[in-house]
Amino acid sequence: MPRVVLLGSSPGPDAASGPSVPSAALTLPALPGCPTVIGKLHGQLASLDSAPVTIARKDDAIAYRGFPGTLVETSDLAGDLRAVADAAERATENLLILPANSLVHDELIYQITKSKRGALALIAKEPREEDENGDFIVPNVPIDEAEPEISDRFFEGLPVRARAAKSRVISVGSAYHAVTRPNAVLLGPLHLHVRHAPTLAEAARELADMAHLFGPEDDLLQLLVLGLVRRGVSVGIRGRRDLFYRRVTSQAEADQFVTDMAAFNEDRARLNNAVKGADGFFTTYFVSTYSRFIARWAARRGLTPNQVTLISIALGVASAACFATGARAGMVAGGILIYFAFVFDCVDGQLARYARKFGVLGAWLDATFDRFKEYVVFAGLAVGAAVSGVGDVWTLALIALGVQSIRHLLDFSFGAANRRKPPSPLPSIPISISPDTPLRAALEERKVARNGGTIRSLLKMWSKAGKYRAMHWARKMIVFPIGERFAVIAIAGAFFDARVTFLTLIIWGGIGAAYSLTGRLMRSLA
Structure with a gap:
């Protein structure tokens, strides 16, 4: 606290x-x-x-x-x-x-x-000036050539003496400290x-x-x-x-x-904040659009996240049992059940964030049994294939299991390595200096140094491509997150058979693994 x-x-x-x-x-x-x-x-x-x-x-x-x-x-x-x-x-x-x-x-x-974040401030950006046509007025002087100023403008009663970028405060001023093109107030x-x-x-x-x-x-x-x-x-x-x-x-x-x-x-905002902002395409558009309301319903009836996790596990096991029948009706039922197993897998986290009920046991259950549900369904599909006469797909099941296991191992190991990596320090200048010119110059030098080299240039280019909506979702989907994996199991299992399901999991999972590994190698070498 x-x-x-x-x-x-x-x-x-x-x-x-x-x-x-x-x-x-x-x-x-x-x-x-x-x-x-x-x-x-x-x-x-x-x-x-x-x-x-x-x-x-x-x-x-x-x-x-x-x-x-x-x-x-x-x-x-x-x-x-x-x-x-x-x-x-x-x-x-x-x-x-x-x-x-x-x-x-x-x-x-x-x-x-x-x-x-190590430090976080609540800000409000000053509204940009518009001309008579409603277009934003672009300053005549580029920011690189602008002179630091001690602004006399006010917004919400506070002096506009801070410069904020997309993610952090760049510079702050006072009656003594001048800032290059201030655009925000610290609320x-x-x-x-x-x-x-x-x-x-x-x-x-x-x-x-x-x-x-x-x-x-x-x-x-x-x-x-x-x-x-x-x-x-x-x-x-x-x-x-x-x-x-x-x-x-x-x-x-x-x-x-x-x-x-x-x-x-406020309650709606709290509910919206309970949904992860970095979810994949399938989760965002086919689950979280309504799962948050299930989470609120569960919270108001006293259900705990761990109880919802157990519901998700039970649905996953039931799905595997339906897939194991090998019958078309069983395959369809299995697809429906695995979809709702994933829905409740999302609900337990949203319920925890909405009701603010967190615990070590819940985090362990959620991380462990996500894998359990996935792998027990693999077994159910393989058994069902043998029962229905599709053939022995155990080899494909083991390959799919291996691909996902290696991906999870890479995810956790890269995350642990990143947490040990010290952040790149920001430049500092004496508080006694009035203009922020030396600070901005040091930041520019840092930016040039960080963006130098072929690998860093490629990473920067790929990062900028994410601002386009289609590219943003393509990048989300190519890594084959859990929502897309459960969607493949549900759809391919219900409409096709276990062989098609496993081949899709292996091919897409392999592409996702290669993409993730390439990106992580480049970031490690940059």
Whole structure:
């Protein structure tokens, strides 16, 4: 569980125009019990940290007293930064840092804290300018030639002083630090792995010594991300997507934002997030379109993921028994049953993510019995072929089993090797330097070095090809994932025979193995 730090003194939206009202003084009358903003936030965070650290200015601190945790009173921005540094130095777990005036969905907090990134920030990109025809206006000067600037533009009350790419924050500015073509604001929640806590502490102390250079509009959390980025920490980004997050600075905003928040279907977003985003074509279009609703139905009736896994196993064994009859009716029944065995195999994971019920036993059952169902069906098909007079297909069954076993071995071994491989470090520059020009130059040099060589060029080209939808799904299917394998067994078994089924599994599986092995060899050599 992460250590929670609430920034009660974060300048936040519209700080330049005057002090904001402490979130403890803002009520949410439309919600049951009429909680305050900070009271609601404490309730949401209780399962993560029952005693969070709240950092607030002395004038506002009285409003935060009486809530669980530690209240740290400060007198200025430098004090805020040093208080964050103290909290980071004492951290023994991951950190979740967010403004105390945050109005946010539970699901968004969960998604941010469960991220595997070493650092993740919630951002919003500034809308791009459009001309009278609705076309985006392209800047006259390419970004490579653009000069760093200290932006005076605001979005959602925050200064647009961050540059975000597709997956991470490139650069962050302040009233002192200039950024090349800023395009985003850092909204609030920042999740940080404990290994980066010492870096945050050092950066926060250095920023505290520079506090006289910052303006009243500079946001405390944005300054923290600035320190991380300047010290070479990769800060990933996440948008709000189909969930709600806003900072509340007045009672009028509190009333409006509660209404806006109610317009979002948090349960539907939670259900959608329970589905893996990297599933194959068959799983995406022929299973997950409805399996998520089965998962929600199961959750509301108290079923556990392990119970659903047992249902999937039973359907897989029943499918093998039907295939073993060798009769056409049995083959059709076997195809239907193996399809639904796979459906419930997807449901158990979706149920675990939706209900947030995870366990070592469940993970072991899911990984082990996926293989069991597949291989017991191979046996059923082979027995059925002998019974129906198709012939001895045991050799084909053993080859298919061998191909899949080798592929699984390669998958696990490559994954283990990748986890041991240290990430490529990002460049860093001193926080005392105002423009981000040296940082961008270092990033460009890193990009050229990483993309150099024939193998890296080919990998980059193949990666870019994935932006085309047809190529994206072709790449997904060629590796022959589990959804496609079960689909082949169901369709070929029901409409043809065991021989055709095994030949399809062997040929497609061999092509998928060769494709995966080639890609992994190239990535290992690049």
